[in-house]
Amino acid sequence: MIIGQDEAVGRFVAAWSSRTPHHAWLLAGPKGVGKARFAEAAALRVLAEAAGPVPEGAGLEVSPEHRIAHLFEAGSHPDYRRLERGMNKAGTGLARNISVAQVRELSHLFAVTPSLSDWRVIVIDSADDLEVSAANALLKMLEEPPVKTLFFLVTHAPGRLLPTIRSRCRRLDFAPLSEGDVARVLETALPKADGQERARLASLSGGSAGRAVAIAEHDLTPLAETARLLMRDGDPTNGKRAALAKSLSLKAAADRYAIFLSMLPGLVAQEARGAEGARRAALLAAYAEARRTAQLAPRLSSDPASTIYVLTGHLAAAARHG
Structure with a gap:
């Protein structure tokens, strides 16, 4: 469930229901408000519907028992890729950026037909982390997108992205969460915390459930x-x-x-x-x-x-x- 972002969810669901959605989506908003969770949920729903059986309901929910959900859980869906910062060369922490090599790896995916349906999904979390050459390589893909491929670009600072990347994406804005919505997220994220502690964390969160979790940790x-x-x-x-x-x-x-x-x-x-x-x-x-x-x-x-x-x-x- 994507808590507190009903407008963004509704806009995407309406576009996907038409079966002619925009090929690239820019998910913009503060850190910790559900952008990455939305991207994963949307990717799963798209690929589950495309491969069948069609999940019940009209939102983004997919039963964990769905065969595509099992592949997502195992990280082995052949038509899905998630790009994020990997380990640095020393193996001591995360690299500073998403590299151009990571983006170019997508060309191998596009060189073959999709395996389980006719759709593919790419999530980049976050596009803010793309090094310059990686951003340019991605731009070429967005300019000539593969057929029936969706890109979800998570961004916390859309103004820092290449204008040419922004212009080729449809933007979905994610607003800060209410304190009540943050507290609801914390019920799952921090199940051992009592209601008073969750409320205290929500008041410090600034509308970011991710920040509330980090404050607790x-x-x-x-x-x-x-x-x-x-x-x-x-x-x-x-x-x-x-x-x-x-x-x-x-x-x-x-x-x-x-x-x-x-x-x-x-x-x-x-x-x-x-x-x-x-x-x-x-x-x-x-x-x-x-x-x-x-x-x-x-x-x-x-x-x-x-x-x-x-x-x-x-x-x-x-x-x-x-």
């Missing part, structure tokens, strides 16, 4: 509370700021640092909604700085400790107007 709710206290009580001795900076600057804390930065703008925005006058102005300034830092700091490889220390100074400044 990296135990960031205590740090969120520290950030709230900075905005309300300040930090006369700078002790809270220093401790927060230290906890997020360790070499093993790179993921926690990135997730904390992505969480912070929403946290500041929540505080600003209930503020007035000079305090509200200070919080809005802190929000702008938090948002700018969240966008730039991970890409600039800036020092985490100094980044957090400076950023939380903007939070503590708001307390002076409390």
Whole structure:
């Protein structure tokens, strides 16, 4: 089930039902709102309908007992490909990009007829990760698409893609989820969490179920509370700021640092909604700085400790107007 994205699901289902859908779909929206899950569900539904028997219902659902669902579960469907970052050459982590070699591998798929039906599906998660030569290789495929082949391009930042790629895709926008929808996703993603914890995570998620899961996995709710206290009580001795900076600057804390930065703008925005006058102005300034830092700091490889220390100074400044 794709929670909270009924409009996107409905638009695709209507297009697929015509049996003349656009060959390439750009799935655009924030991280963690269901774009990749939609792409997989749509791919499974398309290939299950094409191969038969046709699944019940008019949406994207396919019974896990369907023969095509079994192939998907095993990762062995011959007419489906998913492109994502692989391991780096050292085998120590993910590569920085999806390589041109990965894209060119698709030519082998297109060189033969489909195996189980007359349709094929390609999912690229995410198109933002394509290296330049890979993006150009994909563009050639989109310009002259193979017959009865669907491309689903997941993107968190569509403006950074080649304009020529965007122009050859039909765009589906995925909006941030409501807190209620995030909590519903967490019922499955975090079954051991109680309702109160899921609600707390949803309030910190900024509409991203993926971020809520990451916040839970990296135990960031205590740090969120520290950030709230900075905005309300300040930090006369700078002790809270220093401790927060230290906890997020360790070499093993790179993921926690990135997730904390992505969480912070929403946290500041929540505080600003209930503020007035000079305090509200200070919080809005802190929000702008938090948002700018969240966008730039991970890409600039800036020092985490100094980044957090400076950023939380903007939070503590708001307390002076409390």
